[in-house]
Amino acid sequence: MQAVPHVPVLYREVVEAFSEIEDGIIIDCTMGYGGHSSLLLEANPHIKLIAIDQDQSAIDFSSARLEPYNERVVIKKGRFASLLKEILQEYEPSQIRGILADIGVSSLQLxxxxxxxxxxxxxxxxxxxxxxxxxxxxxxxxxxxxxxxxxxxxxxxxxxxxxxxxxxxxxxxxxxxxxxxxxxxxxxxxxxxxxxxxxxxxxxxxxxxNELGELESLLDTIEAAKFPNATVAIISFHSLEDRIVKNRFSQWSRSCICPQEAMRCTCGNNHSYGKIITKKPLMAQDDELKANPRSRSAKMRIFEMDI
Missing domain, CATH: 1.10.150.170 (Putative methyltransferase TM0872, insert domain)
Structure with a gap:
């Protein structure tokens, strides 16, 4: 039995965010030690999961941890922003139903x-x-x-x-x-x-x-792919990351992109990528804070793509 070295943050909130996905592919951009990945595979028995990480020690550990779900898991090594582009060359955007990114350093790395x-x-x-x-x-x-x-x-x-x-x-x-x-x-x-x-x-x-650059690149790729029906959940741990995610989700939700000083709409008013699910970021509940103090900084924002 493997000893699990890393407790995933906002574990209940992550499962709930993707709970209505019955099939297709969920991409865990930051697999780490497989905490979120294993929970999603257990809660969504008919989905396929593509897990990404750049840390070989995490990949070695999670390859063994996710072995029971082997037929439904593909693990890729590298940076998530570039690998997401590669994944989109293998699969149609309509097949991607969920994207999760936990932008933080794992407990084991710390x-x-x-x-x-x-x-x-x-x-x-x-x-x-x-x-x-x-x-x-x-x-x-x-x-x-x-x-x-x-x-x-x-x-x-x-x-x-x-x-x-x-x-x-x-x-x-x-x-x-x-x-x-x-x-x-x-x-x-x-x-x-x-x-x-x-x-x-x-x-x-x-x-x-290059953490902020990677996050920006990930959001750029998601924006360019125009996923027709995907849930995007991003967990951040400091204000710089959260601000990037908040601002990008706000841009995606805007239907009218005319300048604020414009007297009337001339853009067509049809530019929305979907809707923001979390008006305020989700944060750890009291029992999680007691069990895992490192979760106190975690904030998750969720966006529902609908293009």
Whole structure:
């Protein structure tokens, strides 16, 4: 019996989001350790599931975990944005009935100190794909001060981004995440519920894995595919991701795309891709928060495609 290393967030909400899908294909863009995938396969006995992940250790684990559903599962290794394009070359958009993306770092990745995601890690890595060329070490020790300022501001929303970037450049090299976090602690804003270096490491991790670019590309692909009847559910863990999803869903729901200053509609008023199901994001319930504190940051937004 496999020990499950990762508890999927919003597990009830995910199952409910796809509960009315009776056949066709659901794509789990971020399979991880198979938590959401296994729940969807169990709850939807007639669907096929395509699961994507870029972490080989996650693929190895989930290949065994999803073995009971082997005839209904295809696992693909790589980045979800590019693989979704490949999938659409194999299947018609009408066959895709659901798309799930859990845009976050898994518990196992956080807990494995050698992966370099944790504040106490003895490495400086943070690659979700361990074969990727760019690591946190490269970002911290090789980026120019201006580039560091950019990622600390844009991805970490740190107000004193210039001081932090200057300190890094003047005191590098840094060899571990722990060394970096400890050295910068006096410059980081105090936090009650999170480690002071959370936003700093978040910014570096986003840069290493191009997380926001991947999310934007995924949404671009979904938009271009014009799925006639698919449920799209995106789980995010910080405001940058949630803002991207919220804004894109809002755009998709608009029927009229004329400029706001237009006196009358001239676009045809028929540009809606469907409707927003969640006016406000779904968040973890009290019992899940107690059992899995990491779920406190999770927000899920759902859009129903109808083109």
């Amino acid at each position: 807990d494995q100190k050698e992966r370099g995601f944790s504040f106490s890690s003895d490495t400086l890595d943070m690659r979700m794909d361990k074969d990727a060329p760019l690591s946190a070490y490269n970002v911290v020790n090789e980026y120019s001060q201006r580039d560091l300022e950019r990622i600390f501001l844009e991805y970490g929303e740190l107000t004193n981004f210039k001081k932090i970037a200057s300190f890094v450049v003047q005191n590098r090299p840094f060899l571990t995440a722990k060394e970096l976090s400890d050295a910068l602690k006096p410059l980081l804003p105090p936090a009650k519920k999170i480690h002071p270096a959370t936003l700093l490491l978040q910014a570096i991790r986003i840069e290493v894995n």
